[in-house]
Amino acid sequence: MTIIDAVFLFVAGFLSGVVNAIAGGGTFLTFGAMTLTGLPPIVASATSAITQFPGYVTSTLAYAREIREDKREAMVLGALSLVGGLIGALILVSMSNAAFRVLVPWLILGATLV
Known part of the structure; x- marks a missing residue:
């Protein structure tokens, strides 16, 4: 990895945090950058998902009162x-990188539409 790659990934990670703090979707940045x-692609997807996890935990803690109000x-x-996450993870680990690379644009389109 070059220093330019490291700086690029740092900037993508920082901007991903900013995007997630505003509206979500920062994974698009980290996955693409990686x-x-x-x-x-499979390594990038898994790494991107893991790097976003602390943000999910802190968001849950920040909205704990609202979550308790709508507990059901x-x-x-x-x-x-x-x-859904378990099914997606099982599908992901059963695929080759080449097959996943073909599927990624469709997954991004689906996520964008949702």
């Missing part, structure tokens, strides 16, 4: 997210 620096809906959404 693939541009040469990481395989939060539990349903949490369960659906857990099942």
Whole structure:
């Protein structure tokens, strides 16, 4: 990795945090930056997801009161997210990097539409 790659990834990570603090979607930046620096798409996807995790935890803590007020809906959404995440992770680890690379634009389009 060159110093330019490191600076590029640092800037992408910083901007990802800014985007997530405002509206979400910072993973688009980190995933894209990592693939541009040469990481395989599956590694970039998994790394990007893990790097976003602390932000998800702090957001949950920041909105704890609101989550408690809508506990039933939060539990349903949490369960659906857990099942969807598990299914997605199992599909991801069963794919090759080449197959995932073909699927990525469609996943991004789907996420954008949602």
